Amino acid sequence: MNQSDHITRTAAIIGGGVIGGGWAARFLLNGWNVRVFDPDPQAGRKLGEVLDNARRALPSLYDTALPAEGRLSFHDTIPEAVSGATWVQESVPERLDLKRGIYRDVQAHCPPDAVIGSSTSGFRPSELQGHAARPGQIIVTHPFNPVYLLPLVEVVPSPATTPAITGKATEILTALGMKPLLVRREIDAHIADRLLESVWREGLWLVRDGIATTAEIDDAIRYGFGLRWAQMGLFETYRIAGGEAGMKHFIGQFGPALAWPWSRLTDVPELTDDLVDTIAAQSDAQSGHMTIRALERLRDDNLVGIMRALRKSGSGAGGVINAHETRLADPGPDTGPAPADLPVTARRQVPQGWADYNGHMNESHYLEAASLATDRFMGMIGADAAYVASGRSYFTVENHVRYLREVKAGEEITITTQVLRGEGGKMRLFHRLSGGDGGLSATVETMLLHVDLNKRTTAPPSGDVAARLAEYARAHARLPLPEGAGRGIGGPR
Amino acid sequence: MNQSDHITRTAAIIGGGVIGGGWAARFLLNGWNVRVFDPDPQAGRKLGEVLDNARRALPSLYDTALPAEGRLSFHDTIPEAVSGATWVQESVPERLDLKRGIYRDVQAHCPPDAVIGSSTSGFRPSELQGHAARPGQIIVTHPFNPVYLLPLVEVVPSPATTPAITGKATEILTALGMKPLLVRREIDAHIADRLLESVWREGLWLVRDGIATTAEIDDAIRYGFGLRWAQMGLFETYRIAGGEAGMKHFIGQFGPALAWPWSRLTDVPELTDDLVDTIAAQSDAQSGHMTIRALERLRDDNLVGIMRALRKSGSGAGGVINAHETRLADPGPDTGPAPADLPVTARRQVPQGWADYNGHMNESHYLEAASLATDRFMGMIGADAAYVASGRSYFTVENHVRYLREVKAGEEITITTQVLRGEGGKMRLFHRLSGGDGGLSATVETMLLHVDLNKRTTAPPSGDVAARLAEYARAHARLPLPEGAGRGIGGPR
Numbered sequence: 001m002n003q004s005d006h007i008t009r010t011a012a013i014i015g016g017g018v019i020g021g022g023w024a025a026r027f028l029l030n031g032w033n034v035r036v037f038d039p040d041p042q043a044g045r046k047l048g049e050v051l052d053n054a055r056r057a058l059p060s061l062y063d064t065a066l067p068a069e070g071r072l073s074f075h076d077t078i079p080e081a082v083s084g085a086t087w088v089q090e091s092v093p094e095r096l097d098l099k100r101g102i103y104r105d106v107q108a109h110c111p112p113d114a115v116i117g118s119s120t121s122g123f124r125p126s127e128l129q130g131h132a133a134r135p136g137q138i139i140v141t142h143p144f145n146p147v148y149l150l151p152l153v154e155v156v157p158s159p160a161t162t163p164a165i166t167g168k169a170t171e172i173l174t175a176l177g178m179k180p181l182l183v184r185r186e187i188d189a190h191i192a193d194r195l196l197e198s199v200w201r202e203g204l205w206l207v208r209d210g211i212a213t214t215a216e217i218d219d220a221i222r223y224g225f226g227l228r229w230a231q232m233g234l235f236e237t238y239r240i241a242g243g244e245a246g247m248k249h250f251i252g253q254f255g256p257a258l259a260w261p262w263s264r265l266t267d268v269p270e271l272t273d274d275l276v277d278t279i280a281a282q283s284d285a286q287s288g289h290m291t292i293r294a295l296e297r298l299r300d301d302n303l304v305g306i307m308r309a310l311r312k313s314g315s316g317a318g319g320v321i322n323a324h325e326t327r328l329a330d331p332g333p334d335t336g337p338a339p340a341d342l343p344v345t346a347r348r349q350v351p352q353g354w355a356d357y358n359g360h361m362n363e364s365h366y367l368e369a370a371s372l373a374t375d376r377f378m379g380m381i382g383a384d385a386a387y388v389a390s391g392r393s394y395f396t397v398e399n400h401v402r403y404l405r406e407v408k409a410g411e412e413i414t415i416t417t418q419v420l421r422g423e424g425g426k427m428r429l430f431h432r433l434s435g436g437d438g439g440l441s442a443t444v445e446t447m448l449l450h451v452d453l454n455k456r457t458t459a460p461p462s463g464d465v466a467a468r469l470a471e472y473a474r475a476h477a478r479l480p481l482p483e484g485a486g487r488g489i490g491g492p493r
Numbered sequence: 494m495n496q497s498d499h500i501t502r503t504a505a506i507i508g509g510g511v512i513g514g515g516w517a518a519r520f521l522l523n524g525w526n527v528r529v530f531d532p533d534p535q536a537g538r539k540l541g542e543v544l545d546n547a548r549r550a551l552p553s554l555y556d557t558a559l560p561a562e563g564r565l566s567f568h569d570t571i572p573e574a575v576s577g578a579t580w581v582q583e584s585v586p587e588r589l590d591l592k593r594g595i596y597r598d599v600q601a602h603c604p605p606d607a608v609i610g611s612s613t614s615g616f617r618p619s620e621l622q623g624h625a626a627r628p629g630q631i632i633v634t635h636p637f638n639p640v641y642l643l644p645l646v647e648v649v650p651s652p653a654t655t656p657a658i659t660g661k662a663t664e665i666l667t668a669l670g671m672k673p674l675l676v677r678r679e680i681d682a683h684i685a686d687r688l689l690e691s692v693w694r695e696g697l698w699l700v701r702d703g704i705a706t707t708a709e710i711d712d713a714i715r716y717g718f719g720l721r722w723a724q725m726g727l728f729e730t731y732r733i734a735g736g737e738a739g740m741k742h743f744i745g746q747f748g749p750a751l752a753w754p755w756s757r758l759t760d761v762p763e764l765t766d767d768l769v770d771t772i773a774a775q776s777d778a779q780s781g782h783m784t785i786r787a788l789e790r791l792r793d794d795n796l797v798g799i800m801r802a803l804r805k806s807g808s809g810a811g812g813v814i815n816a817h818e819t820r821l822a823d824p825g826p827d828t829g830p831a832p833a834d835l836p837v838t839a840r841r842q843v844p845q846g847w848a849d850y851n852g853h854m855n856e857s858h859y860l861e862a863a864s865l866a867t868d869r870f871m872g873m874i875g876a877d878a879a880y881v882a883s884g885r886s887y888f889t890v891e892n893h894v895r896y897l898r899e900v901k902a903g904e905e906i907t908i909t910t911q912v913l914r915g916e917g918g919k920m921r922l923f924h925r926l927s928g929g930d931g932g933l934s935a936t937v938e939t940m941l942l943h944v945d946l947n948k949r950t951t952a953p954p955s956g957d958v959a960a961r962l963a964e965y966a967r968a969h970a971r972l973p974l975p976e977g978a979g980r981g982i983g984g985p986r
Contacts, residue, residue: 018736057845060797060801061797062817063841064841065821065840065842065905066821122753146789146793150716151814181709195695195714197750202687202691204768206684207771213779214775215779218779220726223644224643225685225722226724227643229718231715231809233710233714235711236711257587257690258694263691264758267758269697269698275700278701282707297549301806305802308553309795309846316723320644320670328557348558351554367894395896400894401860402890403891489979
């Protein structure tokens with residue numbers, strides 16, 4: 001970023017609604033000073049709400065801190081807001097006369113080499129430029145809500161836009177952590193909104209004709225192709241569907257459907273040999289460096305990662321996985337006294353996403369697996385979800401992990417749990433983690449204290465939980481103390 | 494799942510291509526026996542490849558093991574495959590005569606209460622039923638590729654399909670970990686494929702007219718709205734865009750665009766008051782139990798989770814985040830000798846996804862943060878990515894985590910690192926993790942061994958790395974041994 005190292009990091013935001021506010025947040029959190037012009041008396045409150053959301057979410061994307069936040073100021077006039085600004089972003093309602101009037105004011109007071117970007121969803125840049133004093137300075141920079149999180153910005157120059165402005169816009173957007181997509185030929189609604197508008201129009205028909213409700217249409221997207229699109233989009237997904245035979249095969253298979261009433265969009269292009277060749281060649285250029293098998297695995301790893309991420313909130317596919325897992329893990333009715341053998345508290349396959357660059361399980365995931373084994377053991381002694389909901393739980397105060405042998409992604413691991421101590425408010429567990437061949441791969445010793453969740457203080461467990469824990473503790477006391485238990489990380493300093 | 498507890502878990506797969514193979518994998522990995530009929534001499538190999546992918550990916554979704562895999566067999570005739578089956582899934586090419594002929598054979602030999610599901614993308618169930626002996630048994634169960642991972646199945650009965658078959662299909666699909674979406678009124682291409690077909694047709698125009706390449710169209714999806722659709726879909730996203738004013742406001746704002754040339758789908762429904770009211774009411778029923786603010790946070794948490802998941806492969810938005818983080822974290826030029834003060838090896842915000850149900854950071858993420866701090870410290874002594882690429886690295890052999898104070902999601906944490914030992918192949922570090930107010934929240938003591946990555950054995954570090962590490966070790970030896978260092982998890986057994 002040679003250029004932006006020397007620029008003044010000041011952005012003017014014209015129109016501070018959801019989109020303008022999102023832009024303001026994106027700039028501020030990346031260290032830019034932001035000047036806002038918006039005559040709405042509620043603008044300050046509204047922008048503050050967007051900024052609250054952004055401060056909560058954007059820094060969470062990164063494993064390192066963002067730069068110190070820039071300074072936010074509100075201004076009563078456009079000249080005051082744009083004077084000396086490096087970037088001016090216009091996000092006012094979709095009325096051409098309104099936008100053109102604003103550019104007149106802006107250009108009378110902003111530096112001639114400032115980027116004037118428009119958030120317009122649909123107007124072409126040449127329409128925006130109209131009779132502007134310096135049309136070359138005006139460009140479409142169309143973002144997606146929430147602007148502070150989604151990376152995409154469609155950058156649409158007209159033939160009159162100078163290459164310097166297009167280059168500067170692209171460079172600054174990249175430095176804001178965004179993904180500028182250059183739209184090489186202007187068209188109404190650019191690229192993404194044309195796709196969105198087609199789906200919106202098709203969706204309106206489905207609702208109007210009583211085929212599906214809004215919720216059913218959303219479900220048809222988020223439990224299915226929405227998950228594919230979040231990572232690959234349309235054409236690469238279809239390339240995979242075509243298999244080794246490739247994109248031509250896919251088109252050959254699904255091409256005839258263009259003539260069928262599968263959509264209200266019936267004005268379809270003819271699938272000439274030329275068009276098929278163009279698509280195949282573009283798809284080769286896009287994805288041809290990977291075999292179909294490699295693309296399948298990339299797609300699957302991404303899908304697993306996305307769906308595992310959605311387990312947290314239980315949204316969409318995440319909720320389906322949580323429900324299925326509850327069925328799978330249901331321990332069934334209580335089977336009586338605690339066994340003398342060590343209970344199996346986890347059996348699972350190591351997800352690809354848990355691997356480091358070598359394909360081996362990353363160190364923190366050993367603890368993640370052991371932590372779930374602790375949860376499972378807590379369930380076995382009656383300290384289950386209902387118990388926690390009643391205001392009591394065990395909190396981990398110490399963990400000691402010893403890594404004895406590498407575990408690979410895809411390997412099935414098993415954890416057994418030995419109670420080393422279980423009396424009063426204390427519970428000390430020793431987890432043994434075995435790999436696919438049964439060999440010991442890691443041990444996790446963990447000390448927990450029983451707490452009153454309301455008072456946030458230690459407290460003894462309920463009588464039932466204490467009794468079940470004591471039963472395990474007695475049975476396991478007959479076993480030898482595990483090798484490594486109680487040991488610290490020793491050696492000379 | 495009362496019913497499926499008593500059913501015979503045997504599925505017949507008619508047509509074992511990518512879709513049929515995906516169905517076979519979904520059934521097998523959920524404990525069903527699967528019988529395949531496919532005259533293709535390559536069917537066994539092809540299905541084996543799909544099954545390999547499925548075994549790698551599907552179990553990774555869950556934190557517990559799937560049931561023992563069912564038995565897979567191939568059969569030369571349809572009667573042999575379907576006799577006694579509880580489920581028959583047809584996934585042959587989209588030719589009505591072919592499908593009808595298969596149902597004739599199937600119905601002559603399968604139980605009368607078996608579900609006969611069709612994977613058809615476009616035919617209506619009433620077309621499939623044609624002159625079938627028992628039309629009530631035939632239903633569309635339309636899955637999405639990869640069938641073994643994506644939860645969605647469109648379940649489309651015709652008026653002739655019996656409620657018992659629809660109910661049984663729904664129940665079994667749920668027990669397979671899928672999400673059956675009941676399509677209440679049959680229509681060509683059901684719901685999802687109508688939306689997909691509209692986008693496909695719009696996309697073909699963009700390629701044909703030279704507006705965008707296949708790669709640019711995919712980017713317009715996966716860096717932007719594809720991320721929204723993976724979790725919420727179309728209408729709920731737009732409800733949020735409408736803000737507190739709601740869905741009516743959104744339609745009022747974007748409704749006029751229906752008349753504009755924003756899509757090739759120009760046959761649009763009229764936005765009558767009735768239709769607007771219907772959409773608003775359906776949207777209220779779908780999402781009205783949450784405020785817009787709550788929906789925004791849910792959306793943002795999901796987006797952050799999805800994008801963080803994509804960092805692993807670097808696909809789409811994940812790659813943009815990785816690149817931005819590299820710019821943010823660039824330590825700049827070497828600043829000379831090691832400082833006597835403890836170096837800051839991490840400063841970051843705790844992502845919402847790292848929190849447990851209480852909003853506090855979950856135990857394994859303390860180690861994840863410390864592990865990244867170790868990586869950062871390795872970089873500071875020259876054991877960076879290039880060093881690892883040259884075949885040498887440090888491996889963690891032990892970690893000891895003490896949890897001293899709770900840390901909340903959204904809090905900024907800082908980690909400093911003290912070298913307790915750094916000589917020969919050994920490196921012993923002591924990380925102190927502080928919360929937003931600077932108070933000590935956790936300590937992580939970690940022991941690492943230097944290894945030769947090619948031989949997978951311990952080996953001394955390079956001279957440069959050894960020297961820089963020794964410099965830190967000498968400087969830090971002047972500081973007192975930290976409280977808790979070297980200690981094990983003690984106490985009586």
